[in-house]
Amino acid sequence: MLRRKRWIFAILALLPVLLVYGWVRIFPIGEILRLSLHKWDLLSRNKPFIGLDNFRELFQDTLFQTALVNTAIIAFGVLLVTIPMAMCLAALIYHRTHARFAWFYETSVFIPHVASLVPAAMAWKWIFDARLGPLNALLGVFGVEPKAWLFDPVLSVVAIIVLCSWQALGYAVIIYLVGFKNLPHSLYEAAKLDGATPFQAFRFVSVPLLKPITLYVSVVTLVSAFNVYAQVFVLASDAQGAPGRQVRVLVLDMLENAFRNYRIGYAASEAVVLLVIVLALTLIQFTLLREKGGRR
Amino acid sequence: MTTIFRHTGQHGLWATALGASLLAGMAAQAQTVTVWSGYPELAPFYEHVAEGMKATHPDITVDVQAIPLREHERRVALGIGSGSAGNVVIELPGSTANRYIVNDLLNEAPADVIEFVSNPENFGPFFVDAASFGGTLYGVPLFRGQSALxxxxxxxxxxxxxGVPQTMAEFTEYAEKLTQRDANGNPTVTGWSLRLSGGGQGIAEKFWINMFQYDGGLMIEEVGPGQWRVNLNTEAGRAALSQYLDNVHTLRTVTVEAPADAEAFQRGxxxxxxxxxxxxxxxAAKAPDLNYATAPLPYGAIGLPANLYVSAEDDGADAAWAFAMATNEPENLLWLLENVGWLPNRGNVDxxxxxxxxPQFGGFLDYPADYEFFTLPALAPIEELLTRIANRLVEAFANPALAGDAAAIEAFLQAAEDEANAILAREGLLAQ
Known part of the structure; x- marks a missing residue:
């Protein structure tokens, strides 16, 4: 009887939180799934069911394909830049400074993550400016021809990867530092006794032990990078005085379809595709990193 | 004690009832009208109108919210679509407003507004049509976007x-002469700034303006009632794209990465x-010392009327319409022209x-008798069509291989035309 009462109490205590969670998390996902099967212009009361037509059209849509490819390149680019760099920076901060200047380095690295995105992106727009940007000026010192960073189809994607990585790095470093601080010191001492160099200790002790951290950071970085939008919008949007090539990404394409073209159902089908991709990638990451980590 | 309390309670009740009735009366009279504009530079104008209304409408509070056009479009779509906007005066072109009108989301104009707008002395039929749908008036014409050199x-x-260029061929000749270059031949001052990059439909609109100069070439044409066709692979389309490519890649009078638009013009x-x-x-605000003039274009210009629409109920609607009408007071229209520069649509104002x-307004107002105008059609997928075409054009402008290759230009334009017509077909609007 007492056990039953405890169960009822637990359920009643959790119910408000579960209801709120269901309303703000589960219901919108269900609604997106439902809308993706309908044709709706946002304003009309009429929402005809069209089955999978939106998805059929989507996979023949050249803009969507471009957006998908660009987003994937940016997301994996950010992942490839951020994870190794964050791990190395965290290792340097943790091992080399012996916590004396750690707070300074941690803060310096973390500032870009908390800096407001729009002014930061505007600053990067200036850095990448083909004529007046300091990046081309610096390259010029080494005899490199000025590059049209924000206009060249390849370089404009590179510019976005740089901006996104710059922003993501601080968070990843902080999480890795937490990981480093929790690693047992005895393992490093044992490695040292076995004659391991600092690099070998990092490669064969730190990296494997940090796999759970790497899993978390890579999932967060990848999901966040797949949702890239504001960086693209600021670097090369309708800025009429300072032109730039707009790199089409999934969220931008979705917003354009939803609120400029008034095709909510179509945009919802894009959101479903994005959801499936992110879920699949997260599962792959969990499989690759967690299982191998578990076997060790 | 009890008596005192009872008396106090009765007084309290009376005072509460009186206060509540007074508040209710005030609420019935006082109205807040929100103005949604897609042009931040128009905020001072709407505030000026609101200030002028204080004497005649002290009960109306006006909240002006002017934000960049793309965000404005999203705000209107979400706010009006969800019915959560309150009493709003919305600035929109007729081509976009019709989408809301067919879904009963904008108010029909009341009798006094119809009388004012329908008076041919106030507005010509072009502006009345642009503010109407199915013969019913919904908007108050305010200003127009009209292009000039x-x-x-x-x-x-x-x-x-x-002189100024009289033909499109002369535009290129002038651009060559005007371009200033560094020792390597790269332009330091572009001869003719073209819209070559960025995002959104503006690129397609600008291309259409150039295309129109070739004997009135229309990018989107109504072939029959409700039947439309996109024309890109036409003589005008090919000539316009060739000219862009020649200027960018062959003559290099302008480059994709060069500073562009009004900012570049103001900075020399x-x-x-x-x-x-x-x-x-x-x-006037940013480069008051710049010596410049304006001129009409060789064939004609885009005329894109912006109207004020109302989405409100009861007393709120009356207040909103009062504001929309006040914008058309002669004193306010003169203020708009002088301080902002958008051209008012009302005719009978000096x-x-x-x-x-x-004198720079001359290029917009003093044009030849046979000068032609075109406008964006009131077509449901107009934004999608123009955005798709714009995306293709950006790729073309950046592709040097297209320059001078007539067959490649034709193939490119045909592909863009087919894609746009497929959108019309999807919506059941494509002319057979």
Whole structure:
């Protein structure tokens, strides 16, 4: 009887939180799934069911394909830049400074993550400016021809990867530092006794032990990078005085379809595709990193 | 004690009832009207109108919210679509407003507004049609986006140019003469600033303006009632794209990465460009010492009327319509022209105090008798069509391989035309 009462109490205590969670998390996902099967212009009361037509059209849509490819390149680019760099920076901060200047380095690295995105992106727009940007000026010192960073189809994607990585790095470093601080010191001492160099200790002790951290950071970085939008919008949007090539990404394409073209159902089908991709990638990451980590 | 309390309670009840009734009365009279604009430079104008209304409508509070156009479009779509906007006066072109009208989301104009707008002395039929749908009036015409040539008179003089280009071929010739280059031949001042990059439908609109100069080439054409067709692979389309490519890649009078548009013009980084009249007000504020003039285009211009629509109920609707009407007071329209630069649509107002003082308005108002205008059609997928075409054009402008290759240009335009017509077909609007 007492056990039953405890169960009822637990359920009643959790119910408000579960209801709120269901309303703000589960219901919108269900609604997106439902809308993706309908044709709706946002304003009309009429929402005809069209089955999978939106998805059929989507996979023949050249803009969507471009957006998908660009987003994937940016997301994996950010992942490839951020994870190794964050791990190395965290290792340097943790091992080399012996916590004396750690707070300074941690803060310096973390500032870009908390800096407001729009002014930061505007600053990067200036850095990448083909004529007046300091990046081309610096390259010029080494005899490199000025590059049209924000206009060249390849370089404009590179510019976005740089901006996104710059922003993501601080968070990843902080999480890795937490990981480093929790690693047992005895393992490093044992490695040292076995004659391991600092690099070998990092490669064969730190990296494997940090796999759970790497899993978390890579999932967060990848999901966040797949949702890239504001960086693209600021670097090369309708800025009429300072032109730039707009790199089409999934969220931008979705917003354009939803609120400029008034095709909510179509945009919802894009959101479903994005959801499936992110879920699949997260599962792959969990499989690759967690299982191998578990076997060790 | 009890008595005192009872008396106090009764007084309290009376006072509460009186206060509540007074508040209710005030609530019935006082109205807040929100103005949604897609042009931040228009905020001072709407605030000026609101200030002027205080004497005659002390009960109306006006909250002006002017934000960039793309965000404005999203705000309208979400706010009006969800019915959560309150009493709103919304600035929209007729081509976009019709989407809301067919879904009963904008108010029909009341009798006094119909009387004012329908008076041919106030507005010509072009503007009345643009504010109407199915013969019913929904909007109050306010201003129009009309294009003309802006040119730097000092640079023209230095290049030995005494007149303005009269044909599109002359535009290229002038651009060549006006371009200033560094030792490597790269342009430091572009001869003719073209819209080549960025996002959104503006690129396609600008291309259409150039295309129109080739004997009135129309990018989107109504073939029959409700039947439309996109024309890109036409003589005008091919000529316009060839001209863009020649200027960018062959003659290099302009480059994709060069500073562009009004900012570049105001900084002396380009010699000429085609734009709407708001540049006059903007230049007066940002580059008052710039020596420049304007001129009509060779064949005609885009005329894109912006109207004020109302989404409100009961007393709120009355207040909103009162504000929309107040914008068309002659004093306010003169203020708009003088301080912002957008061209008012109302006809029977003497604008000469402003136009005489600012000769740059001449390029917009003094045009030949046979000057033609086109506007964006009130077509449901108009934004999608133009955005798709714009995306294709950006790729073309950046592709040097297209320059001088007539077959490649034709193939490119045909592909863009087919894609746009497929959108019309999807919506059941494509002419057979």
């Amino acid at each position: 802006f040119y730097n008179t000092d640079m023209f003089e230095a290049a030995g140019l005494t 980084q380009t010699a000429m460009f085609i734009r709407e009249s708001w540049v006059i007000g903007d230049t 604008y000469s105090p402003v136009t005489d003082a600012v």
